[in-house]
Amino acid sequence: MMYRWKLAEIGLFVISIVLLSSCTNDSAPVSQASVSTQTEEPKEVKGQAFVSDEVSQQNIVQIAVGSQDHTTLVAAVQAAGLVDVLANNGPLTVFAPVNAAFDALPDGTVDNLLLPENKSSLISVIHYHAAPGTYKGDLLKDGMDLYMAQGGNVKITREGEDVFANGNKILATIDATNGVIHVIDGVLLPPQ
Numbered sequence: 001m002m003y004r005w006k007l008a009e010i011g012l013f014v015i016s017i018v019l020l021s022s023c024t025n026d027s028a029p030v031s032q033a034s035v036s037t038q039t040e041e042p043k044e045v046k047g048q049a050f051v052s053d054e055v056s057q058q059n060i061v062q063i064a065v066g067s068q069d070h071t072t073l074v075a076a077v078q079a080a081g082l083v084d085v086l087a088n089n090g091p092l093t094v095f096a097p098v099n100a101a102f103d104a105l106p107d108g109t110v111d112n113l114l115l116p117e118n119k120s121s122l123i124s125v126i127h128y129h130a131a132p133g134t135y136k137g138d139l140l141k142d143g144m145d146l147y148m149a150q151g152g153n154v155k156i157t158r159e160g161e162d163v164f165a166n167g168n169k170i171l172a173t174i175d176a177t178n179g180v181i182h183v184i185d186g187v188l189l190p191p192q
Contacts (some may be wrong), residue, residue: 057177058091058176058177059086059179060092061177063174064096070097071099072097073097074116076102076110076114076122076125077126079113079119080119080123081123082123085118090134090178090179091178091180092130092131093130093133093134093135093146094135094179094181094182095165095168095188096183098183098184101153101186101187104186105187125188127149127187128148128152128154128190129148130149131147131154132147132149134180136182140158141156142158146170152191154188163182165184166188168186169184169185171182171184171185
């Protein structure tokens, strides 16, 4: 009896396989629309800065790009070719000057830095706004010298609840997937 039941199970299994395989039609014509052609131009591959979705928290670059107060900073980061660096995993602490901070620099400073022949100086300035690691809240200690990617240090000071980076006030702090952004009211210029 048991033997007969096993044979019946095997028979049902074989019949199921035959029926399923008959459902596919390998001889069906392939429409031209379903065939991909190799004549398309290859798309430019971009870094992590341009990967986005509707639900994930944003990285430092995505936050800056979405801020109307940081268009000058975004233009500088793009001109320096550092978009993907600031979008990578990090962790990073970025001091992000508002547009008014760049406007307060001597006339022609920003335009001069954005010239292609001054790219290395621009990179140095951008690197002086980024520190490896995530420093927010109480991690920014009064009197702390925060090491920056450019190689110099930024002096952190506290006056009551206010925190300053080289004398520039931190206006807001924004968490990102790859670190933290401190919005500041001045541009950090590396020591000469």
